[in-house]
Amino acid sequence: NAGVTQTPKFQVLKTGQSMTLQCAQDMNHNSMYWYRQDPGMGLRLIYYSASEGTTDKGEVPNGYNVSRLNKREFSLRLESAAPSQTSVYFCASSAGTSAITDTQYFGPGTRLTVL
Amino acid sequence: GEDVEQSLFLSVREGDSSVINCTYTDSSSTYLYWYKQEPGAGLQLLTYIFSNMDMKQDQRLTVLLNKKDKHLSLRIADTQTGDSAIYFCAETPLNNNDMRFGAGTRLTVKP
Numbered sequence: 001n002a003g004v005t006q007t008p009k010f011q012v013l014k015t016g017q018s019m020t021l022q023c024a025q026d027m028n029h030n031s032m033y034w035y036r037q038d039p040g041m042g043l044r045l046i047y048y049s050a051s052e053g054t055t056d057k058g059e060v061p062n063g064y065n066v067s068r069l070n071k072r073e074f075s076l077r078l079e080s081a082a083p084s085q086t087s088v089y090f091c092a093s094s095a096g097t098s099a100i101t102d103t104q105y106f107g108p109g110t111r112l113t114v115l
Numbered sequence: 116g117e118d119v120e121q122s123l124f125l126s127v128r129e130g131d132s133s134v135i136n137c138t139y140t141d142s143s144s145t146y147l148y149w150y151k152q153e154p155g156a157g158l159q160l161l162t163y164i165f166s167n168m169d170m171k172q173d174q175r176l177t178v179l180l181n182k183k184d185k186h187l188s189l190r191i192a193d194t195q196t197g198d199s200a201i202y203f204c205a206e207t208p209l210n211n212n213d214m215r216f217g218a219g220t221r222l223t224v225k226p
Contacts, residue, residue: 004157033214035216039218041218042119042203042215042216042217042218042219043158043203043205043214043216044216045214059215090157090158092158103160103163104160104214105160106150106157106158106159107157108156108157109156109157
């Protein structure tokens with residue numbers, strides 16, 4: 001039981017390049033989330049998916065797209081990376097469909113640098 | 116803007132108690148959480164409290180909630196070097212899947 005896994009762990013991009021961050025969970029959770037963590041700002045929600053086939057915007061969705069490929073996987077795509085997207089990205093999942101009552105389990109993070 | 120605020124650093128000696136404080140602004144918050152992040156790892160849920168509770172104790176951890184002042188604290192008794200980490204406070208407003216996190220408090224435990 002690996003919990004929440006993320007790939008890659010580290011990535012360096014040039015401005016304008018695109019890439020997809022992968023996230024998978026093996027806990028049969030319904031909800032999945034993408035956060036970014038910036039120094040001194042805490043985590044901010046980018047997008048979330050309350051169930052397979054649905055996605056919703058969080059606090060900071062601009063510049064990102066997501067895909068809930070199936071119940072296990074939730075990917076985050078940067079179509080044209082910008083230096084402002086340099087951050088550590090965390091994926092999380094929870095059993096139910098509401099962050100209010102469900103414990104979220106976090107992946108180890110992806111450290112992205114955009115030059 | 117910052118909905119959840121924490122002091123950034125705390126240093127204690129091994130064996131002492133640590134108290135990490137957090138303030139939040141959303142009076143409709145229903146659940147408040149404490150997460151621990153060790154170097155190179157994701158966030159680990161330590162404990163959470165419902166907003167209708169004043170206190171919750173779990174082994175060495177005690178969470179106190181002052182809903183009137185919107186103040187949350189985490190007390191770690193008999194702090195050990197393995198407790199050195201960043202501790203995040205988080206809240207979930209009512210009817211919203213958006214969990215808001217503080218910036219994290221870096222706890223350093225000195226031998």
